[in-house]
Amino acid sequence: QSALTQPASVSGSPGQSITISCTGTTSDVGSYDLVSWYQHHPGKAPKALIFEVSKRPSGVSNRFSGSKSGNTASLTISGLQAEDEADYYCCSYADSNTYVFGTGTKVTV
Amino acid sequence: QVQLVQSGAEVKKPGASVKLSCKASGYIFTSYYIHWVRQAPGQGLEWMGIISPSGGSTNYGQNFQGRITMTRDMSTSTVYMELSSLTSQDTAVYYCARDPRLTGDSLLDNWGQGTLVSVSS
Numbered sequence: 001q002s003a004l005t006q007p008a009s010v011s012g013s014p015g016q017s018i019t020i021s022c023t024g025t026t027s028d029v030g031s032y033d034l035v036s037w038y039q040h041h042p043g044k045a046p047k048a049l050i051f052e053v054s055k056r057p058s059g060v061s062n063r064f065s066g067s068k069s070g071n072t073a074s075l076t077i078s079g080l081q082a083e084d085e086a087d088y089y090c091c092s093y094a095d096s097n098t099y100v101f102g103t104g105t106k107v108t109v
Numbered sequence: 110q111v112q113l114v115q116s117g118a119e120v121k122k123p124g125a126s127v128k129l130s131c132k133a134s135g136y137i138f139t140s141y142y143i144h145w146v147r148q149a150p151g152q153g154l155e156w157m158g159i160i161s162p163s164g165g166s167t168n169y170g171q172n173f174q175g176r177i178t179m180t181r182d183m184s185t186s187t188v189y190m191e192l193s194s195l196t197s198q199d200t201a202v203y204y205c206a207r208d209p210r211l212t213g214d215s216l217l218d219n220w221g222q223g224t225l226v227s228v229s230s
Contacts, residue, residue: 001171003153036216038154045204045223046146046154051216089154093215097159097168099144104153 004029004090004102011108017078020105022090023071028100030071034093037066037075040104041086049088050075077107085109111135113143113205113221120227126193129224131205138186139163142208144217145179145190149201157203160188161211195228202226 005023012018022029022037029035037050048057050066053073065076073092077084090102116130131143145157158169160179167179176193188205203224206217 003155034215038217040154045220046206046217047220048216048218051214051218055214057216057218087153091154091156091217098170099156099159100170101146101154101156 006102006105009106012080020075022073028092028094032093035073038089115221115224118225128191131188133186143188147201147203
């Protein structure tokens with residue numbers, strides 16, 4: 001059960017859009033529409049941004065959006081803001097009621 | 110309001126076991142899965158396992174098979190995670206998180222505050 005692959009870092013200027021990829025296999029991302037994304041500021045608990053590929057929990061800004069194609073899921077942050085600077089993780093349901101996280105991406109604004 | 114309150118920091122020696130708790134409140138305990146996730150220093154999030162509080166069924170990550178046990182106490186709405194044969198590699202912050210997939214959406218929507226476990230001789 002290997003971690004999903006994410007770029008180590010992504011950067012952008014305020015107001016720009018960035019996209020973070022999350023590549024898995026046919027045993028996880030490719031087989032289930034159960035990909036979620038989490039924002040993690042150091043020292044705090046992670047926060048859910050996207051669930052089931054493209055749905056947003058109540059209260060999450062519509063600047064965050066998700067999609068999936070084949071074995072790769074993506075998180076797009078539009079209108080980048082200083083407070084978006086954090087670590088981002090994807091997570092996918094895998095076989096046999098198990099889950100796997102991505103390697104994590106540090107976003108710099 | 111929904112709360113997951115975790116037990117306090119632990120310091121353990123290599124080879125020992127640690128048992129962490131996660132006390133739920135503000136929602137129907139049996140309607141949500143509980144996951145355990147950890148983050149070692151400088152590393153990413155790692156999924157450890159999941160428990161269904163209603164029936165007590167569990168599933169564990171491959172990296173932890175054979176040395177992790179998750180249990181629950183329905184009378185106190187508390188989930189426990191015990192990890193044995195600790196090594197320095199188990200030094201991490203451990204989180205519990207709630208998942209409503211049993212009755213609806215699938216996501217880790219509420220997280221505990223985290224528990225630091227330090228393993229050192």
